[in-house]
Amino acid sequence: MQLLKLAATAIAFIAGVEAAVNFFPVDAVGEAVAVRNDKGKGATQLYYQVRNGSIIRLCTTTAFIGNGNQKCGLQEVVPANEVMYGTPITAATLWTSAGVFHGTHVYYYSPDGVLSEYINNISAHGPSCTQCVTNQRFGVVNSSVILYSFADFKTPGMQLRVGFESVGSPGTITEATFNSNTNKWSLSVLPN
């Protein structure tokens, strides 16, 4: 046992791995997504699915290198019954035109293959979130894993753009776009 430990330590040294004395345990079953949540200090939000199927949020007060602590604990933000097991996961942050941080939007699939959203600043998700894309019931192609998102706030009507493989147009990428002037989601397919 002791020998194995020594060997592991030696390997860690060779690989230049920082052997942390104190670390926060993570048990993700799939992808994780991370976003900055403020302007100056590198504060970070991390989202991933855990073994029981729910989506968890972690948050640090600085970038890891700054040693800012993990201040949220393991917080379940979306319960398992609203999340497909093995879902891809992506997130976008919104900023006002004045440069003020305006929340994180997380995207994933529901168990029945509907493009779904969690809005962090109002803790909204599931069928009760009227402004979430979830309510549009945009269907995702079975076993498709493509999913991306970003905020496009240079375009008039600060927009969120979420790319996925839609059941309406299999074999290509469809973007769900949120227009903040009209407060409406719409779909458009990758043009030829």
Ligand SMILES: *[C@@H]1O[C@H](CO)[C@@H](O)[C@H](O)[C@H]1NC(C)=O
């Ligand atoms: C699922 O696991 C997470 C992380 O351990 C925990 O916070 C959450 O409460 C669990 N959910 C249920 C319904 O047990």
Ligand SMILES: *[C@@H]1O[C@H](CO)[C@@H](O)[C@H](O)[C@H]1NC(C)=O
């Ligand atoms: C949350 O962010 C949205 C933009 O995504 C904004 O319209 C709304 O006012 C914010 N709400 C709160 C309570 O911060």
Ligand SMILES: *[C@@H]1O[C@H](CO)[C@@H](O)[C@H](O)[C@H]1NC(C)=O
């Ligand atoms: C997706 O696959 C599952 C399991 O194979 C099946 O039950 C379901 O009907 C499929 N959904 C669609 C929309 O084809």
